């Protein structure tokens with residue numbers, strides 16, 4: 001074994017030290033998990049090299065030199081996804097123990113427990129809160145920690161143990177929990193955008209990260225829960241059913257929209273954000289109120305002249321407000337919005353223009369897209385920074401795949417750089 005400041009030789013390979021994220025010694029072998037630069041993303045690779053224990057001990061000292069590993073608080077939902085969370089965590093723990101990483105695991109015992117933990121736990125002794133579960137678990141944890149109103153928002157990172165794992169997939173470009181843990185251990189603190197939903201009827205704000213949905217999509221999402229065992233196929237079956245029943249929802253929607261350009265990490269889309277007029281947030285106070293006040297109330301008399309535009313359509317069969325590239329379980333919406341681009345998209349298919357065939361086409365494309373990346377294109381979508389939605393009746397709505405109390409009046413806002421997470425970016 002020979003080493004320089006940045007590289008280390010393991011077996012026959014010369015490896016950048018910063019690329020080695022997780023490692024252990026098992027049955028006479030060094031097992032290392034690497035994250036290596038590939039284009040704009042990081043690719044996960046495993047290396048296994050036979051060596052003596054003594055050689056491993058020296059290698060460990062070299063790898064750990066100048067590295068500081070974060071202290072983790074892991075909230076694990078054993079019910080998420082295929083209920084393999086505990087098995088996944090056992091495998092990951094072997095690495096954490098080998099590397100001497102300090103961690104605590106708190107398993108959830110009932111639905112909603114993750115939110116209670118996030119609301120009540122003092123995380124000040126920890127560097128990262130790990131959400132071991134799906135998007136629903138992450139959503140609940142985020143809402144729990146925001147309610148603590150700490151000075152700075154804690155760092156929260158998803159670890160894919162659910163069925164959809166939209167956020168983890170988008171951030172890490174890989175659905176393997178071990179890849180996520182590599183980012184968590186070796187990544188840098190990175191800010192990502194959030195969604196704030198102001199629910200007028202409930203007089204409550206909900207903090208999202210992945211997506212907001214109503215009409216077809218929310219109904220498909222929640223009503224098909226009864227056939228969850230079918231996996232992603234349940235969505236297609238339910239879609240077909242709504243195609244037959246010609247389902248649409250009447251709504252009035254105002255948006256602030258912005259042509260998609262990559263403005264870098266802040267994700268600033270509206271003029272307030274773009275011109276850097278957004279004020280520093282005080283996390284000890286209501287974050288949503290501060291962000292909302294920095295935008296114009298869509299109902300105010302000024303709204304017509306302030307970038308707010310009423311959409312010309314009155315009925316919608318699909319409405320989907322998406323923050324990440326992997327907004328629906330197992331399906332890649334390959335429109336380029338991905339980690340840290342900070343763009344929220346609105347996918348709109350207005351009732352007047354949307355033939356059922358087109359909607360069906362959407363799903364066919366989505367399924368095709370599983371096999372042919374970057375296949376979907378040409379839909380009526382644009383990027384917006386805020387939405388005001390007024391409906392005739394109360395409807396089922398969803399945020400991050402979680403069902404919210406029904407309502408007929410909501411405002412949604414992009415919250416640039418609201419959350420902090422761990423990500424290997426270079």
Ligand SMILES: Nc1ncnc2c1ncn2[C@@H]1O[C@H](COP(=O)(O)OP(=O)(O)OP(=O)(O)O)[C@@H](O)[C@H]1O
Pocket residue numbers: 077078079080081082108109110111112113114133134135136137138140161162163164165166329401
């Ligand atoms: N111990 C538990 N037993 C039963 N349900 C639980 C438990 N702990 C948490 N839950 C609930 O499990 C639900 C589903 O979790 P989650 O959304 O993370 O998984 P998923 O639906 O498989 O993943 P995704 O949202 O990515 O599709 C959450 O609403 C959560 O409150």
